[in-house]
Amino acid sequence: MTGLAALLESPRYEVFPAPGTEEAVAEWVPAGMTVTVTASAVKGLAATIGLAERLAARGYRVVPHLAARSVADDAHLAQLVARLTACGVDDVFVPGGDAAEPAGRFHSALHLLERLAAMGRPFARMGITGYPESHPRISDDLTIQAMWDKRRHASYIVSNVCFDAAVLRAWIARIRARGVTLPLYVGVSGPAGRGKLLRMATVAGASESARFLTRHPGWALRLGLPGGYSPDRFLDRAGPADEVAELHLFTFNQIRRAEQWRRAVLDEHGLHHQHRSLAGLAV
DSSP states (O other): OHHHHHHTTSOEEEEOOOTTHHHHHHHHSOTTSEEEEOOBTTTHHHHHHHHHHHHHHTTOEEEEBOOGGGOOSHHHHHHHHHHHHHTTOOEEEOOOOSOSSOSSSOOSHHHHHHHHHHTTOSSSEEEEEEOSSOOSSSOHHHHHHHHHHHTTTOSEEEEOOOOOHHHHHHHHHHHHHTTOOSOEEEEEEOSOOHHHHHHHHHHTTOHHHHHHHHHOHHHHTTTTSTTSOOHHHHHHHHOOSTTOSEEEEEOTTOHHHHHHHHHHHHHHTTOOOOOOOOTTOOO
């Protein structure tokens, strides 16, 4: 666990735009850490970019999601790029997005990545999605082929949320066997209640995770309780950390809970962590 615990010294925190998100990050997440900001078909990219700008101004290294199917056209993309580069963003995550119909000509992440390349790669780093569990609408072979197709544009892969350590191990072996060598940022659910995990796993597209929890009711009922799901136990079962470049922590906006867990793990392993003073904060 030592290698994985060391990764917790500087994980990526994923949050979604919502009332109170900015304040929770500012209160609990040390400045200078990486915060990724999701995009949704419902709120559009305006909410993502706005939160990214505000968090960057607070001193965070921000990685906004540029959901391809939410980009209207080349002019819209140019506007997004201009706003993000103006506030110092040099790393973006490019998913296809969940919009049922694309807002414009960008039907997939690959299309948007190709356009960004044609624009001279305005961002130094670009991440793409990996699916340890089956995507609800795309076959496993196609998702792995998509990673291969996007690899020449991407800097790293972020795996989607997964609750089955054996599935994660098998997926890593499979993509490496297919010749996908990009650095891997393993996506892990932070500590959250069972209901929150079930709801957000489905929203995140990890329908297999929701089914996994449903098929294991005894295990699922322990989520959030002593002996139930905990990210560190999951990572310990997932195997050696040598394939993991960074940890990507899906907080589901349970930001305080995620940061308290991170500090506790680091303290347990005698590792240094930066943190804000807890004096006067509600715990």
